[in-house]
Amino acid sequence: MPKAPTFVSFALAVAAGCTVTPTAPPRAAPAAIHLMVEPDAGGDAVVALILGARRSLTMEMYLLTDGASIDALVDRKRAGVDVRVALEPHPFGADGANQDAFERLAAAGVAVSWTSPRFALTHAKVFVVDGATLVVQTLNLTRAGLATNREYVVVDEDARDVAAAAALVTGDLAGAPPTAPAASRLVASPTTARGAL
Secondary structure (H helix, E strand, C coil): CCCCCCEEEEEECCCCCCEEECCCCCCCCCCCEEEEEECCCCHHHHHHHHHCCCCEEEEEECCECCHHHHHHHHHHHHCCCEEEEEECCCCCCCCCCCHHHHHHHHHCCCEEEECCCCCCEECCEEEEECCCEEEEECCCECHHHHHCCCEEEEEECCHHHHHHHHHHHHHHHHCCCCCCCCCCCEEEECCCHHHHC
8 A cells, every 4th residue: 555645745846937036026927937035025025925816815834823924814805805725733843833823714704724634744835816826935924934034935827837736725625636737837745746856
């Protein structure tokens, strides 16, 4: 019997074509990829991506403890945006750290759930805005992640990458078996990471 996957994680395999910007990325032509470097870009740049949602926001987050990030998700829900969030229930060394965020989001009417027990850890830090923008982060939405750590945020508007990530996150929210992202640069464990890397 195959060994159970250790965790689920996301990455983008992009070797060229990135622009590094110290602030929030400008709106660019479709299929653009932007790299934000933290803490240089500032935590507000990531929160602004959340606040930019007009129709939908689907998120998988390993750690969500930053008040401004939680407030931004609640704000989007109150503005009529379809907000769905999956949180890791047992972050390594920080068990229960997401409980407050879970309760605040649930109280605001956000469709919040715990990530699937199929994975020992759902280590993903990813969200899809309006079905058109994919945000893949090394950082957790924590004070350290947004303000003090060296972290990276990739903002991707390539329709294939967005669709692949949206399918994976939606599948995870529904408890569906993991599928490999088709025709995209998205690399996800446990499905495609080992071979791709």
